[in-house]
Amino acid sequence: MEQVFNFSAGPAVLPKPVLAKVQEELLNYDQTGMSVMELSHRSAAFENIIESAEALFRELLAIPDDYHVLFLQGGASLQFSMIPLNLLRPHQSADYIITGSWSKKAVTEASKQGTINTITPENPYIIPDYTHQDLSSASQYVHITSNNTIEGTRYSRYPKTGDIPLVADMSSHILSDSIDVKKFGLIYAGAQKNLGPSGVTVVIVRKDFVGNASDNCPTMLNYETYVKHKSLFNTPPTFAIYVMKLVLEWVKQQGGVKEMEVKNKEKAQMLYNFLDESKLFKNPVSKQNRSFMNIPFLTESKQLDEAFLKRAEQEGLMFLKGHRSVGGMRASLYNAMPLEGVQKLIDTMSQFEKENR
Structure with missing residues (x-):
C-alpha cells in the first residue's frame, strides 16, 4: 500500500513503532495468552500497565509529588463540567479566557455550575500577555485552552495569574513542548492527538484541588472518586491506556x-x-x-x-x-x-x- 500521511486533528497519527508493537502483542499480551482488550482491569497485568503509564507521565513532564495523575473517560469535553463541579462552590466565580471554539464550549458548560467571567482578545489570531490585573479578584481559577486546534493559535506566554490557580486544556499539544507543571493547578488532555487513541483523558491535578466538590456532584464526576481508586473505580478504557503507555515509551525513546x-x-x-x-x-x-x-x-x-x-x-x-x-x-x-x-x-x-x- 502506498504510504499516506495523516494530518487529521484527531483521532490523529500514531507512531509506526507503537502500531507495530500493538500488532505484535494483540493476541497475546505479555505471555498472558489473552489480548489486552480481554484483560480484566483488576488483573495484575493491567495494573502494571496503568501504573507504568502514570510513572512515564510523571517522568516525562517532571510532575511533582503533590499532583495526582488520573486517567478518565468522556474526553476533554467532560472536563468542561467536571472542573467547575470540583472547583467551584455556590456563589463562587471563575475566569475563562476565550481564544477559540473549545474555550467557548468550556464556558457554556461551566456557566451551568457557577458565575463565569469571560475575557476575549480583540483579534482572534492574537493572544495578549495577560496578567493578574486582567482577572477578577474573586476568581477561584483561570481557565485557558493553551493551544487552539481549530484556529491554529497558542499562548506564547501563559497568563501570570498570581495566587489564582491556572487551569489548562492541553489536549492538542501535551508532550509536544516543555511545560512547568507547577505553574498550573490542573491540566487536562484528551488522548487522541498526541497521546494515543480516543477513549482516555488525562487529568493532572494538584492535590489540594481534590476533595472540594460540591455536595451534589455525581460520584462519577468527582475527582476524589478516581484518586481513591487509582483511576479504577469502574472499568477504564483499558486498550486506550495500554496504547498510550506505548506512546509514552516511544516519546522517552525519542529523547x-x-x-x-x-x-x-x-x-x-x-x-x-x-x-x-x-x-x-x-x-x-x-x-x-x-x-x-x-x-x-x-x-x-x-x-x-x-x-x-x-x-x-x-x-x-x-x-x-x-x-x-x-x-x-x-x-x-x-x-x-x-x-x-x-x-x-x-x-x-x-x-x-x-x-x-
Whole structure:
C-alpha cells in the first residue's frame, strides 16, 4: 500500500513503532495468552500497565509529588463540567479566557455550575500577555485552552495569574513542548492527538484541588472518586491506556519532551516558511501566537481550496480539510508526524501553486 500521511486533528497519527508493537502483542499480551482488550482491569497485568503509564507521565513532564495523575473517560469535553463541579462552590466565580471554539464550549458548560467571567482578545489570531490585573479578584481559577486546534493559535506566554490557580486544556499539544507543571493547578488532555487513541483523558491535578466538590456532584464526576481508586473505580478504557503507555515509551525513546519540542518546531517552521513566501497559500495567525501543532491555511478562493484538497488526497496527504467553522485547510503536525510528511506537503503545495498562478 502506498504510504499516506495523516494530518487529521484527531483521532490523529500514531507512531509506526507503537502500531507495530500493538500488532505484535494483540493476541497475546505479555505471555498472558489473552489480548489486552480481554484483560480484566483488576488483573495484575493491567495494573502494571496503568501504573507504568502514570510513572512515564510523571517522568516525562517532571510532575511533582503533590499532583495526582488520573486517567478518565468522556474526553476533554467532560472536563468542561467536571472542573467547575470540583472547583467551584455556590456563589463562587471563575475566569475563562476565550481564544477559540473549545474555550467557548468550556464556558457554556461551566456557566451551568457557577458565575463565569469571560475575557476575549480583540483579534482572534492574537493572544495578549495577560496578567493578574486582567482577572477578577474573586476568581477561584483561570481557565485557558493553551493551544487552539481549530484556529491554529497558542499562548506564547501563559497568563501570570498570581495566587489564582491556572487551569489548562492541553489536549492538542501535551508532550509536544516543555511545560512547568507547577505553574498550573490542573491540566487536562484528551488522548487522541498526541497521546494515543480516543477513549482516555488525562487529568493532572494538584492535590489540594481534590476533595472540594460540591455536595451534589455525581460520584462519577468527582475527582476524589478516581484518586481513591487509582483511576479504577469502574472499568477504564483499558486498550486506550495500554496504547498510550506505548506512546509514552516511544516519546522517552525519542529523547523525551525536549527532543519532541525541537523536532516539532523544525517541522512547523518548515511549513510556516513556505506559507510566508507563498503567493497563493496564506496563514492568518500572528507570528508570535502560531501553533506548532495545528497550522491552518487557505488560498484566495473556496474553489482553489477544494481543488488543492483533492490534489493532496491523490498524493496521499490525508485529512487536510479545515474545520467546518473556518474552512480552508489545516495540517496537524503532532509528535508522530514524520518530517518527510511535512516535506511532501510542502512539495505538493509548491507544485500546485506553480500550476495555479
